[in-house]
Each structure stands twice: as C-alpha cells, then as structure tokens.
Amino acid sequence: MEKPATPDHSILDVIQRRWSPYTFADRAVEPEKTRCLLEAARWSASAFNEQPWRFILATKDNPNAYAKALGCLVEANQGWAQQAPVLILTVTRTTFIRNDNPNRVHQHDLGLAVQNLITQATSMDLFVHQMAGVDLDKVRKEYNLPSGFEPQTAIAIGYGMDPADMPDELREKEQAPRSRSPLADIVFGETWDQPSPIVKET
Amino acid sequence: MEKPATPDHSILDVIQRRWSPYTFADRAVEPEKTRCLLEAARWSASAFNEQPWRFILATKDNPNAYAKALGCLVEANQGWAQQAPVLILTVTRTTFIRNDNPNRVHQHDLGLAVQNLITQATSMDLFVHQMAGVDLDKVRKEYNLPSGFEPQTAIAIGYGMDPADMPDELREKEQAPRSRSPLADIVFGETWDQPSPIVKET
Numbered sequence: 001m002e003k004p005a006t007p008d009h010s011i012l013d014v015i016q017r018r019w020s021p022y023t024f025a026d027r028a029v030e031p032e033k034t035r036c037l038l039e040a041a042r043w044s045a046s047a048f049n050e051q052p053w054r055f056i057l058a059t060k061d062n063p064n065a066y067a068k069a070l071g072c073l074v075e076a077n078q079g080w081a082q083q084a085p086v087l088i089l090t091v092t093r094t095t096f097i098r099n100d101n102p103n104r105v106h107q108h109d110l111g112l113a114v115q116n117l118i119t120q121a122t123s124m125d126l127f128v129h130q131m132a133g134v135d136l137d138k139v140r141k142e143y144n145l146p147s148g149f150e151p152q153t154a155i156a157i158g159y160g161m162d163p164a165d166m167p168d169e170l171r172e173k174e175q176a177p178r179s180r181s182p183l184a185d186i187v188f189g190e191t192w193d194q195p196s197p198i199v200k201e202t
Numbered sequence: 203m204e205k206p207a208t209p210d211h212s213i214l215d216v217i218q219r220r221w222s223p224y225t226f227a228d229r230a231v232e233p234e235k236t237r238c239l240l241e242a243a244r245w246s247a248s249a250f251n252e253q254p255w256r257f258i259l260a261t262k263d264n265p266n267a268y269a270k271a272l273g274c275l276v277e278a279n280q281g282w283a284q285q286a287p288v289l290i291l292t293v294t295r296t297t298f299i300r301n302d303n304p305n306r307v308h309q310h311d312l313g314l315a316v317q318n319l320i321t322q323a324t325s326m327d328l329f330v331h332q333m334a335g336v337d338l339d340k341v342r343k344e345y346n347l348p349s350g351f352e353p354q355t356a357i358a359i360g361y362g363m364d365p366a367d368m369p370d371e372l373r374e375k376e377q378a379p380r381s382r383s384p385l386a387d388i389v390f391g392e393t394w395d396q397p398s399p400i401v402k403e404t
Contacts, residue, residue, distance in 0.1 A: 009234065009241040012216070012325050015318050020247055031400050032211065038389050038401065039211040042382050044317065045222055047334040051382060055389045057398040065392040105334045108354060111313020115246065116217050118314075119321055123214050132249040132307045143394040152310060180244050180253060187240050187257045190267040192345040196259040198233050199240065 001163050005178060018122045020129040021174055022080040023166050024158030028061065029086050033124055037157070040120035041113040050096055052106040053113045056089040056143060068142060073154055074133040080170075081131065084156035089139055090114065095148050110152055121157060129156045203365050207380060220324045222331040223376055224282045225368050226360030230263060231288050235326055239359070242322035243315040252298055254308040255315045258291040258345060270344060275356055276335040282372070283333065286358035291341055292316065297350050312354055323359060331358045 003019045005011070038055060046052060058069035069087045070078055081087065092106040103109075118128045131154040139151035163171055189196035205221045207213070240257060248254060260271035271289045272280055283289065294308040305311075320330045333356040341353035365373055391398035 005245040007241050007245060009237045011238060011242045011245065012322055014214070014216075015242050015245060015322060018245075018247070034400055035211045035385065036213060038385055039209050040213045040217050042385060042388065043207040043209060043213065043217060043220075045220070045320075045332060049381070051388065053388060056394070057389050057391060057400060059400065062392070062399070068392060105309065105355065107307065107309040108313040108316075111310040111315075112317040112320075113313075114310075115314040115317030116321075118247075119318075120214055120217060130247060143390075145394060153307065179251070183237065183240055183244060186244065186253065186255060187259050188345075189259060190264070190270060192258070192347060197264070198236055198259060198261065 001160055001174060003174070003178065008183070014119050014122045018118060019127070019178065021127050021160060022129065023161040023170050023174060024083045024085065024127065024156070025161045026083075027085065027159045028059070029126060029157060029159070033126070034059070034086060036124065037117045037120050037126070041117040044109070044113040044116050046109040046112065047103065047105050048096065048098065050093070050098075050103060050109070052093040052103055053110045054091040054093070054149065056091065058087045060085045069154075072135050072139045072142060073131060074135060077131045077133045077154070081129070081154070081156045084129070084158040086157040088155040088157070089134065089143075090152045090155065091139070091145065091149050092152055093148060094150050107152060114153070114155065117155070125159065126157055127160050130154070131156070203362055203376060205376070205380065210385070216321050216324045220320060221329075221380065223329050223362060224331065225363040225372050225376060226285045226287065226329065226358070227363045228285075229287065229361045230261070231328060231359060231361070235328070236261070236288060238326065239319045239322050239328070243319040246311070246315040246318050248311040248314065249305065249307050250298065250300065252295070252300075252305060252311070254295040254305055255312045256293040256295070256351065258293065260289045262287045271356075274337050274341045274344060275333060276337060279333045279335045279356070283331070283356070283358045286331070286360040288359040290357040290359070291336065292354045292357065293341070293347065293351050294354055295350060296352050309354060316355070316357065319357070327361065328359055329362050332356070333358070
C-alpha cells in the first residue's frame with residue numbers, strides 16, 4: 001500500500017514513500033536483504049565514529065529467538081508487531097570506548113543509523129515501523145545487557161500487506177492521512193520561535 | 203571529493219556516498235535546496251508523531267545570524283565550520299505536547315530527521331558535517347530557549363571543496379580512510395554479544 005508524504009518541496013522518492021504500517025504481508029525477508037539493511041545502518045555517521053548502535057535481530061524462522069524479542073515489546077505493540085517477519089531491538093553504548101566518558105549523543109546517533117536502515121528498506125520495497133513502547137527492564141534482563149549499554153527502541157520490518165487482506169479496523173487505521181507541522185513552525189532564524197526568512201519565503 | 207563507504211553488502215548510492223568533510227567550497231546553497239533539506243527532515247517518523255525536532259538555521263548571507271550560530275560551536279569546530287555556507291543548531295522538545303510527560307526518544311527522533319536531511323543533501327551533491335561539540339549553555343542563553351527545549355547538535359552544510367584547493371593539512375585529514383566495525387560486532391541474535399546467524403553467514 002502506498003501512502004506517500006505530501007511535501008511542499010521536492011524530496012527523494014525513497015524519503016517520500018516511507019511510512020509506518022501496522023500490517024505486514026506473511027512473507028519472509030530474504031537474509032541478504034536483511035544484511036543490506038544493517039549494512040546501511042553500519043555506515044552511518046557518529047560522534048568520534050564511536051558507532052554506539054547495537055541491534056538484536058530476530059526473525060520468524062527462529063521461533064525461540066523471535067518470541068524472546070517479541071516478549072520485550074509492550075503488550076499493545078506485541079499485537080500488531082507479531083505479524084512482522086523481522087524484529088530488531090536497538091541498544092546503545094552510553095559511554096565512549098575511548099575514555100569511558102558519557103556519550104551525550106548515543107540516542108541521536110542510533111537515530112541516524114536507524115534512518116539509514118529505513119531508507120535502505122524503503123528502496124527494497126520493505127516497510128518499517130519503529131516502537132518506543134519497549135519493556136526496557138525486560139530487555140536488560142532477558143539479554144543480560146552489560147553495564148554501559150541501554151535498550152532503546154524496537155523495529156518491525158517486513159513486506160507490505162495488500163489492503164484487501166487487512167482486517168477492517170486496521171485498514172482504516174492504515175489509511176489515516178499523514179500530517180506534519182509546517183516548516184515555519186520548526187525552522188527558526190536569528191530568534192527562537194520566529195521562522196527563518198528562508199522558510200517564510202515558501 | 204568522493205570518499206564512498208566500502209560496504210560488504212549492497213547499499214543505496216546516496217548512503218554509500220555520504221561522508222563528513224571538514225572543507226566546503228566557497229559557494230552558497232540555493233534557498234530552495236535548503237528548503238528541500240528541511241522538508242526531508244520534516245517528513246521523518248517520530249514517537250506519537252510528536253516531531254520533537256527544531257532547527258535554528260543560519261546562512262552566510264545573513265552575517266549577524268550566522269555569527270550568532272557559529273559562536274555557539276566549541277572553538278575547535280568554529281575553525282573549520284566557518285567555511286560552511288549553512289549552519290544549523292538542532293534543538294529538541296524533551297516532553298510530549300500531548301501530556302507534558304518526558305519524551306524518552308527525543309534525541310533519537312532528532313537523529314532520524316537529521317539523517318533524512320543528510321540523505322537529501324547527498325542526493326543534491328551537498329555535504330554535511332555534524333557536531334556534538336556545541337556550547338549548550340550558550341545556545342540556551344543566546345536564543346532564550348524556553349523550558350522543555352534542549353540544544354543538541356550543530357550541522358554544517360555546503361558544497362564540496364576540490365582537493366586541489368584544500369590546505370595541505372586538511373587534505374590529508376579528508377583523505378583518511380573510513381572504517382566501521384564489522385556487522386558481527388554490532389548485530390546480535392538470541393544472546394547478547396553473539397553474532398546473529400544472519401550476519402555470521404557473510
């Protein structure tokens with residue numbers, strides 16, 4: 001199902017086509033495609049090239065590993081996410097390897113990597129839905145995370161479901177229109193909360 | 203100057219070509235291109251679609267605004283970043299609009315948006331260098347950030363510089379090889395720190 005952004009200024013097709021479905025086709029993701037997703041994340045920028053991102057990867061063809069990852073989502077997310085053939089739990093290293101000081105931007109840099117994963121996925125006709133609704137304590141315990149690593153988000157990945165196959169209540173949810181604040185509300189110039197002249201011209 | 207990633211698995215050209223230079227050509231970025239960058243960021247995913255990202259945009263053709271933004275970088279970054287025709291200071295809203303509760307993923311979601319900005323930039327032959335080295339207190343004071351908003355990073359944007367035009371010491375720095383940890387070090391399966399079978403196959 002297509003649900004492109006409706007941008008006011010031209011953006012890459014692969015950014016415009018991205019959206020976050022609650023439904024996925026009953027179809028595995030090819031392992032080589034999964035590696036391409038992670039490879040796109042791997043080459044992201046990070047402060048001091050610390051690469052603070054870690055990915056716990058679970059696929060449906062390994063039921064034990066999949067159940068373990070799925071069980072770490074909050075219940076509301078387990079409902080729809082269990083359709084996705086690939087689940088990832090993200091974790092960050094919160095301190096620098098070089099000097100053990102806190103890395104103030106570990107979550108930010110994870111976001112950079114995950115967006116590259118998503119863009120790569122979109123280019124391969126895969127869909128991604130991210131979740132902040134994760135049982136963080138459960139991730140820590142189930143995977144025995146060592147000190148200095150913190151669980152962050154979860155990511156569901158799969159092929160899109162044909163709207164004809166969706167349950168009615170989900171089809172309606174999927175077809176809800178997309179919306180974003182205008183640029184003038186998020187891009188300021190010399191003064192906070194005053195639109196930059198560059199976006200006011202639009 | 204090209205300095206592509208050397209991926210082990212096929213990734214999008216626009217992800218492979220991205221790198222973070224310390225040098226920029228003496229050439230303005232067209233305002234419409236700048237809007238396209240911000241538009242790409244605008245359509246990013248975020249928890250509850252809260253869009254916690256804010257961008258303080260400064261361009262060299264507005265010297266006062268540019269000096270104000272540049273002055274908020276740590277000194278080491280001011281040295282090279284003052285070549286860039288466009289500077290952005292990023293800020294996040296740290297609480298949810300809907301209920302004033304803390305948004306645990308505000309920095310992460312900023313990272314998603316910034317990576318879309320970078321991918322859009324790369325597609326338009328622009329280069330981006332992000333900085334964590336920002337004088338956070340100075341941003342807060344200079345822009346009178348209201349409570350609930352926190353400064354995060356800075357972003358330098360511009361066209362690439364021809365290596366022939368680079369000072370010798372910077373040319374050397376720019377040509378340093380790129381490196382990343384192997385997938386097996388960052389992608390785990392059922393057990394923490396044990397490579398996922400999917401990346402072990404590689």
